[in-house]
Amino acid sequence: MSFAPTFPFAGRLIRTLAICLTVLTACSNAWSLEASTVRIGVLAYLGDEAAEMEWGPMAAHLRATLPDHTIEILTLDHAGMRELARRGEIDFLITNPGHYVELEAELGASRILTLESGIGPSPAASVGSAVVVRAGRDELRTLADLRGLRVAVVSPEAFGGFQLIWRELHALGLDPRRDFRELRSVGFPMDRVLEAVANGSVDAGFVRACLLESRPEYADRLQVLAPRPDPDLGCAVSSRLYPDWPIATLRHTPPALARAVAVALLSTPETSAAPHWAVPADYQSVHEMFRELQIGPYAYLRAPTLMSLAERYWPALAVLVTMLIAWVLYTVRVEHLVHVRTSELREALAARDAIETRMRANQEQAEHMGRLSVLGELSGTLAHELNQPLAAIGNYAQSLVRRADADRLTEAATREAATEIVQQAERAAGILAGIRTFARKRVGERTPRRPGEVVAETVALFRGMLAQAPEVEVHDRLPPSLAIELDALQIQQVILNLLKNGYDASQDLPPERRRLDVTLHTDDDGVGISVRDHGPGLDPAVGARLFEPFLTTKPDGLGLGLSICKRIAEAHGGRLRATPAADGPGMIFTLILPHHE
């Protein structure tokens, strides 16, 4: 820091303290104040010990003058003083002008006296800073010559050790943080700055005025740069001069106490070792410095500096802003597109759902019709098939009546007829049950089934429907454990259709060639269920349109069978294939179902 008013004279002050006590005690009796503890915080910029030595005589003088009060001196750093002042734990504070101005703005500190060190021409102009360089650096003539050099300071926050010179540089258009090659903080004591300059590790150093003059060992090695013509100070100084340290009250300090302390301090005898005080100086110059540097209470003024930075870096800023705007526009556009596409998608999904629902209904309807159509095509034989048991039952029943009428009814005959009647009734019921299951309207459901099982059931149904069902030979080449997720009834419908087609194709053949072969095998694409007939095969023109609806080669056919079969196959993720048999005449219809492990 810039100022240690009585440091060299501390020893003498202590020695003379005792002499003053009696006189001052008498004076203090004039104020009748409540006995209390008076806490005075002092900034210990040179450490606690130095501060106690410096301010000890003053404390002694106050105790003597104000015997009713307990005087406490608290040596504090900047932050500690601010904290205690805010909490109201100190009544007075003594600090450097810069710190005082900050606390004035922040906590309402109010100076009551200014130290009168006797160094400068007046207490209002006794603090200054000096820039020291090595002796003989004649090329350095003004502060502006510091541009691009290495500079040592105690700390960038120091008042007398940095900020005062900063203001002068600022006036010249120099920014220490920008325009120096290096701004090195060396810390206390301030002699380190002198040492750094002297040994050449930096080009210049900022120190408080009069420090160099008090250090004779550096006198011939260092010199002050651009000393101001201010003979009254008695030291070379590179900055303007500022008021000395103040003692200030805080908001809670009782005015009577403030007055008592002020009077006590002002009455410090000339001979006392304690520092002398004068009426409060004008600290406007400190305010001006802060305002110019936009620090302390005027830090808020730095906002325009940001603007100036922005001006300096406007191309980059412009790019940034352009990118930002582009990003915003892009985001808005994307949001808009997302919104539009989302609603489009939602509509499309809704439409698809509706179509799917309708299709499912139609498909179920079509499948149902297909099954009915197969039944219709089979109805002739079906009637015959039902007729057999019905006619047999009728015959037995009528025979029983007839025999009873003729009195020739034996128990054996009754038993035989009744047994036959029961069996034939069961046979008829079985046929009807198969048809009902097959013709029933239903919603499809898939379960894992062994294909061989489904084929066996279908062949049984086929045999049940036809009076003269041809021989159907089943070759199951699938592993026994293999099961497929399928709608058994739908697959039955497909196989039944294929069997029926094979049967129709074999109608004009001699009996030994009417045999149908059903083969279950694994195909490249999954599981194949093939139905092979030995008929004349298909006209290629018909073959190409085989799976189209309403194509039929039968006089009584609806032509729905294979087109529905194809759709069932596709609904299972499979397909339907028709190929001429490789060995001899006949067609092979294959239902291929995908098999996922």
Next chain:
Amino acid sequence: MNDAAENLIHVIDDDTAFRRSLVFLLESVGWQVVPHASAEDFLAACPAEPEAIGCLVLDIRMPTMSGLELQQQLHVRGWNVPIVFVTGHGDVELAVQAMKRGASDFLEKPFKDQLLIDAVANAVRRRSAEREAESRREDARALLERLSPREREVARLVALGLPNKLVARQLDISEKTVHVHRQHVMEKTELGSAAELARLMLKADPNALD
């Protein structure tokens, strides 16, 4: 019926249950029934027309040889056995075809028992009548067999009602010779008039006098 043994009913149907029910029914009214599971079985059992056959009860649709095919076969073989067809289908075309080929009856399943019984009775009756007519024809033929070729020529012309004089002229023989032949014919056939002779000849051969 006392003549059941002479009029065995052959039932041919591939449906075992129905076949058995037919047997049961026909036996209820006293017929003796022989069941066959197919047309082939029937032909194997009866290589020639049996004497004691009453009629056939025949299913039209059968897996290998159908009822109509068997009817055709029997016709080719010259059998005269009456056939009662039964079918599960109201197939008019088949019925017409069967009746044209001389079927005795055509029943649609399921039928009232009386219909079948009547149909079988009719068929058997027809069979008996035919059998009688046949035996009369055989008798007539046997009588005519006794005549020499020349006597048969004379007998045909006499049966046509020609006087001896015209017969002689047509055969280019004397009237006296015609007279002798005529006497022999009447003696051998044990007949008294030309009209009786004409009836006998027609009985033996309906086309004899064309």
